[in-house]
Amino acid sequence: MSGMAHQLQGRFVASVHQMPWVDSVGMRGRVEDVFQRIALRNAVFVTSPSAAALEFLVNRRVLTEEQAVVEANILPLNVKGATAVTYDAKAPLRLLFCGRLERQKGLDRLMLAIPKVGRPIHVLVAGSGSQDLELRELVRRVITPPHTVEFLGYVSDVGELIDEAHLAIMPSRSELEPVFVWECWARGRAVIASAIQAFADLSRQGPLHLFEDQAELVELLETADSTNPLYISDFSRAVDAVSGYKVDSRLTQFLNEEG
Structure with a gap:
């Protein structure tokens, strides 16, 4: 573990895109959780689209409040293909x-x-x-x-x-x-x-x-x-x-x- 922590001393950031309590389910999840904690603690900052996920990590002392950054996903969205649809309550x-x-x-x-x-x-x-x-x-x-x-x-x-x-x-x-x-x-x-x-x-x-x-x-x-x-x-x-x-x-x- 200490060797891994040593390798993560450079400047890097992380992003969380699944609820931490979901990742930690089961034996494999708990083992993965150990490595994730080491990585997150060494990140310059950690982004997530979920304030709840970051609050969870801060409360468990995985992150400091300064590290936690709420940031929406970057999505390549446009409405070029948008089409209206009609339907009524009597139809399938x-x-x-x-x-x-x-x-x-x-x-x-x-x-x-x-x-x-x-x-x-x-x-x-x-x-x-x-x-x-x-x-x-x-x-x-x-x-x-x-x-x-x-x-x-x-x-x-x-x-x-x-x-x-x-x-x-x-x-x-x-x-x-x-x-x-x-x-x-x-x-x-x-x-x-x-x-x-x-x-x-x-x-x-x-x-x-x-x-x-x-x-x-x-x-x-x-x-x-x-x-x-x-x-x-x-x-x-x-x-x-x-x-x-x-x-x-x-x-x-x-x-x-x-x-």
């Missing part, structure tokens, strides 16, 4: 889920809510992960016509899938700063998401429809309608959010100065 609702098939992402919560929805729900699932087979079995048990769920596996470019969807869905149990939300906004789509802190923060910038529990999720799915006052401004808010996206990056500045 097309949803897109994109992400790892892990418990953290909460896809099981959506599957358990769908049978309680009166209108047809069609879900495209783009992604792979350790819960793939478990989720397919859940779908086989609880999803019946007129509802449908299609597993696509890993998809490298989800732009066309976003365009085909009425709304994206992120029923996550935890997130740091979900980039997929910004990808959806760049295509003019709103997102239905769990009311965790990351989404609550993002909801001040663009169209996110948040739910606290299954009953609220079912209600959102039942009432989703592009003419509904709750949804009518989704497209314009998404475009405005992306058009106004700007990051003054201390990380980039450091790298330019050091390079």
Whole structure:
């Protein structure tokens, strides 16, 4: 350990893009956590899009307050591909889920809510992960016509899938700063998401429809309608959010100065 610490004495910075308490799960995670602590403690500063993640590291004395820098992700966003979409509460609702098939992402919560929805729900699932087979079995048990769920596996470019969807869905149990939300906004789509802190923060910038529990999720799915006052401004808010996206990056500045 001391040898590694010695090698990290040069000037470098770090960036945290996953909640530290997620990384530390299991024996492998705890071992990795030791090396991460050494690296973070020796960094000039550490950036993260999540104030909560940095506060956690400061409280655990991994970082000092001076080292912790809240900084949004640098994303190559533009609204060139943005298209408006119309849908009403009497018609089938097309949803897109994109992400790892892990418990953290909460896809099981959506599957358990769908049978309680009166209108047809069609879900495209783009992604792979350790819960793939478990989720397919859940779908086989609880999803019946007129509802449908299609597993696509890993998809490298989800732009066309976003365009085909009425709304994206992120029923996550935890997130740091979900980039997929910004990808959806760049295509003019709103997102239905769990009311965790990351989404609550993002909801001040663009169209996110948040739910606290299954009953609220079912209600959102039942009432989703592009003419509904709750949804009518989704497209314009998404475009405005992306058009106004700007990051003054201390990380980039450091790298330019050091390079």
